[in-house]
Amino acid sequence: MTTPTRKHILRTFVVFVEDRPGVLNRAASLFRRRGYNIESLNVGQTHVPGVSRMTVVVEADEDTARRIEANLYKLVNVLEVQEITHASRIERELALIKVKAPPERRAELIQIAEVFRARIVDMSTDSMIFELSGSHDHIAGLAQVLGEFGIEEMVQTGSVAMSRGAAPPMTHLGRRPADLQ
Amino acid sequence: MAFAKKSDTTKVPMTARSIDVSSEISGPSQIIPKAEAWPDRRGQVLTGSQIIWECLLRESVDVVFGYPGGAIMPLYDAMLEFPIHHVLVRHEQGGSHMADGYARASGRVGVCFGTSGPGATNLVTGIATAMLDSIPMVAITGQVHAHLLGSDAFQEVDITGVTLPITKHNYLVTNVDDIAPTLREAFYIARSGRPGPVLVDICKNAQQDKGVFLWDDGPVSLPGYRPSYIPRPRELDQALALINSAKKPVILAGQGIIRSNASDKLLEFAEATGIPVALTLLGLGAFPASHPQNLGMMGMHGEAWVNNAIQESDLLIAVGMRFDDRVTGKLATYAPYAKKIHIELDPSEINKNVKVDVPIIGDVRTVLATLTPHCTKADRGPWVARINASKGDSAVRDIQTLPDSGKLYAAHVIHDLWRATEGNALVVTDVGQHQMWEAQYYKHETPRSLLTSGGLGTMGFALPAAIGARFARPDADVWVVVGDGGFQMTACELSTLAQEDKKVNVAIINNGFLGMVRQWQQFFYGGRYVATPIRSPDFVKLAEAHGLEGRRVTMRSEVIETVLWAKSRPGTVVIDFRVEQEDAVYPMVPAGADLHDMIRRDSPKATTVSGAPAAHNPIFETGEDE
Numbered sequence: 001m002t003t004p005t006r007k008h009i010l011r012t013f014v015v016f017v018e019d020r021p022g023v024l025n026r027a028a029s030l031f032r033r034r035g036y037n038i039e040s041l042n043v044g045q046t047h048v049p050g051v052s053r054m055t056v057v058v059e060a061d062e063d064t065a066r067r068i069e070a071n072l073y074k075l076v077n078v079l080e081v082q083e084i085t086h087a088s089r090i091e092r093e094l095a096l097i098k099v100k101a102p103p104e105r106r107a108e109l110i111q112i113a114e115v116f117r118a119r120i121v122d123m124s125t126d127s128m129i130f131e132l133s134g135s136h137d138h139i140a141g142l143a144q145v146l147g148e149f150g151i152e153e154m155v156q157t158g159s160v161a162m163s164r165g166a167a168p169p170m171t172h173l174g175r176r177p178a179d180l181q
Numbered sequence: 182m183a184f185a186k187k188s189d190t191t192k193v194p195m196t197a198r199s200i201d202v203s204s205e206i207s208g209p210s211q212i213i214p215k216a217e218a219w220p221d222r223r224g225q226v227l228t229g230s231q232i233i234w235e236c237l238l239r240e241s242v243d244v245v246f247g248y249p250g251g252a253i254m255p256l257y258d259a260m261l262e263f264p265i266h267h268v269l270v271r272h273e274q275g276g277s278h279m280a281d282g283y284a285r286a287s288g289r290v291g292v293c294f295g296t297s298g299p300g301a302t303n304l305v306t307g308i309a310t311a312m313l314d315s316i317p318m319v320a321i322t323g324q325v326h327a328h329l330l331g332s333d334a335f336q337e338v339d340i341t342g343v344t345l346p347i348t349k350h351n352y353l354v355t356n357v358d359d360i361a362p363t364l365r366e367a368f369y370i371a372r373s374g375r376p377g378p379v380l381v382d383i384c385k386n387a388q389q390d391k392g393v394f395l396w397d398d399g400p401v402s403l404p405g406y407r408p409s410y411i412p413r414p415r416e417l418d419q420a421l422a423l424i425n426s427a428k429k430p431v432i433l434a435g436q437g438i439i440r441s442n443a444s445d446k447l448l449e450f451a452e453a454t455g456i457p458v459a460l461t462l463l464g465l466g467a468f469p470a471s472h473p474q475n476l477g478m479m480g481m482h483g484e485a486w487v488n489n490a491i492q493e494s495d496l497l498i499a500v501g502m503r504f505d506d507r508v509t510g511k512l513a514t515y516a517p518y519a520k521k522i523h524i525e526l527d528p529s530e531i532n533k534n535v536k537v538d539v540p541i542i543g544d545v546r547t548v549l550a551t552l553t554p555h556c557t558k559a560d561r562g563p564w565v566a567r568i569n570a571s572k573g574d575s576a577v578r579d580i581q582t583l584p585d586s587g588k589l590y591a592a593h594v595i596h597d598l599w600r601a602t603e604g605n606a607l608v609v610t611d612v613g614q615h616q617m618w619e620a621q622y623y624k625h626e627t628p629r630s631l632l633t634s635g636g637l638g639t640m641g642f643a644l645p646a647a648i649g650a651r652f653a654r655p656d657a658d659v660w661v662v663v664g665d666g667g668f669q670m671t672a673c674e675l676s677t678l679a680q681e682d683k684k685v686n687v688a689i690i691n692n693g694f695l696g697m698v699r700q701w702q703q704f705f706y707g708g709r710y711v712a713t714p715i716r717s718p719d720f721v722k723l724a725e726a727h728g729l730e731g732r733r734v735t736m737r738s739e740v741i742e743t744v745l746w747a748k749s750r751p752g753t754v755v756i757d758f759r760v761e762q763e764d765a766v767y768p769m770v771p772a773g774a775d776l777h778d779m780i781r782r783d784s785p786k787a788t789t790v791s792g793a794p795a796a797h798n799p800i801f802e803t804g805e806d807e
Binding site: 018029033063066070071074075076077 | 353406528529
């Protein structure tokens with residue numbers, strides 16, 4: 001009997017780590033070594049000095065998710081792991097898309113930007129750069145529409161995520177992976 | 182619900198878990214560090230190298246195993262002022278296995294040294310061996326000057342990068358001021374929680390520069406490190422309910438028992454509940470072999486009654502073991518009728534291979550001690566009787582009574598070694614057929630009486646690990662049981678033994694083949710013996726070339742006499758046991774087969790898996806010749 005959580009789904013982990021050389025390598029090495037399939041990984045600073053925050057999206061079932069969490073906790077530099085897959089959350093990716101924009105089609109493109117709530121951040125004689133932050137699907141939708149105009153370049157970040165409402169405390173010393181279920 | 186109600190009293194403070202296990206090691210004496218009279222040099226300006234040695238003294242290190250080289254010369258240069266014995270190894274791999282053997286035999290942290298580059302990479306096999314078997318070890322490597330890092334300088338290798346997946350943690354130290362706090366953390370991480378190897382790579386400039394030696398004796402504070410967990414009352418209650426109602430339970434005891442010094446608690450638990458105990462390879466010794474509830478080793482080369490008991494059981498209580506594939510066989514058919522309780526310190530092991538019903542995350546000693554008073558001794562009579570009945574297939578009785586046919590079988594050698602050493606030896610094995618025969622036929626009564634590379638299965642482990650064990654337990658009767666193949670991988674360490682004037686007894690089970698691979702070729706590869714016949718030097722002369730003694734044994738009648746002779750000699754002795762060449766280890770669960778689907782010894786009663794060739798082994802399984 002499979003429950004919905006037993007299925008392989010995309011899961012979002014927020015991982016707080018000590019800001020030290022090699023920490024990203026340790027986390028990435030863990031995912032590689034154990035064969036966990038990373039969909040996206042993002043690292044950046046937090047408001048706390050010395051603490052970085054990773055957002056990792058992984059395809060996994062429930063048991064694997066628990067082991068991912070337990071294995072992350074085994075890394076000495078990992079302070080806190082939160083799986084927010086089932087939490088109400090804000091999740092965003094950022095994309096920059098450079099699209100062919102001959103003068104006669106500029107108005108059309110500006111309309112598209114409005115529809116997608118994207119920003120046009122650069123314009124040259126024959127191209128424009130769109131900036132869009134949103135969900136993976138939202139960005140994919142814009143890219144598909146712009147494809148008809150001819151995309152010259154595109155770059156997209158991994159996902160960053162944050163649960164809604166009151167922030168959980170930064171470190172839960174003594175809390176263990178199984179308690180997060 | 183014994184625990185959920187009074188959860189406050191059953192909680193174990195996180196910090197209360199004993200970190201320094203050495204205080205609980207009983208038995209043979211350890212070398213007493215001479216550091217007590219050592220002056221307190223905290224606050225003084227010292228070189229980085231002096232600081233390293235000061236740190237080792239404060240961690241009660243009495244011996245290090247190493248090999249010098251350019252990038253670690255400052256550390257060696259400072260060595261003579263300090264009361265720590267250095268063992269010059271012949272290859273850094275040997276040094277890492279010696280540190281490992283020292284740790285396994287004593288429960289303390291083993292320490293090895295290597296220089297940068299090749300010195301460091303030569304440690305890798307030993308570090309991985311320690312990682313897979315959760316052995317506390319600190320490996321210190323020299324590294325090129327910090328300003329040369331990343332320049333492909335002479336003998337530069339990114340050893341922290343190389344060892345990242347095979348260490349519990351590792352460090353690169355570029356500054357003298359970081360040495361003391363880093364080494365403190367390294368020892369703490371290596372021995373606490375689920376132990377493991379920690380590598381500290383120290384740049385040459387940090388060894389040479391001067392700094393103030395600062396050392397804090399207080400607890401180590403690592404915000405992201407959680408060495409131990411508190412068992413949850415609900416889980417304990419669920420486990421108790423299962424234990425007290427089970428009709429056909431089996432305890433699966435692993436190395437966690439030994440690492441946690443929990444053998445006495447396991448004995449109390451087993452006797453309070455009357456539940457039979459099966460052991461993993463690394464768990465051998467955790468429960469006395471002579472105890473009536475001891476079933477013996479489980480898994481690929483476990484006896485049939487052990488594996489069948491597991492397959493028929495209605496409850497498995499796994500304690501400090503990790504359901505390795507060599508233990509379970511095919512997962513889909515593993516213990517299909519059993520509920521499973523998993524008592525384990527490392528949460529990442531829960532549901533990794535086998536889905537369990539009740540995980541109890543915590544120190545096995547604490548958990549067993551907590552559970553035992555609440556267990557009721559149910560009537561397991563029919564279950565125990567059923568298992569005992571299937572023990573009629575006992576192999577060991579046959580060995581005792583088998584007439585001497587003029588040939589020598591490895592089983593004879595091990596069995597007679599056990600008899601001649603009265604079961605009191607500290608045996609260190611290598612990997613392969615002899616390892617399994619040792620596990621089957623040497624009866625281990627106490628923890629840390631068998632040291633073997635289980636997880637990584639490292640050939641070449643035995644001799645150097647035994648040297649480490651010799652330093653940890655000067656009074657022990659140390660025996661190396663090793664194949665002719667594995668012995669040649671690290672035989673150079675005989676020279677280390679000679680230089681150190683230390684005694685270990687080496688029993689080479691010499692069958693002229695890489696025996697376990699040959700066995701697989703016989704069973705599964707159509708008998709094509711590719712690259713398994715191996716020619717060896719004259720091991721007796723090899724011993725003599727090192728200034729040691731050697732003997733050759735070809736007849737069973739000579740075994741006990743030669744073992745006793747070896748024990749009587751003051752120095753290291755090498756015995757070349759010329760055993761039957763094409764003998765195989767039985768029973769055997771083929772890799773990936775059901776645990777109950779065993780290739781058995783020849784027997785009028787035993788059945789063999791279809792397709793397997795008939796076993797030509799005089800050690801029959803029969804219950805009738807007792």
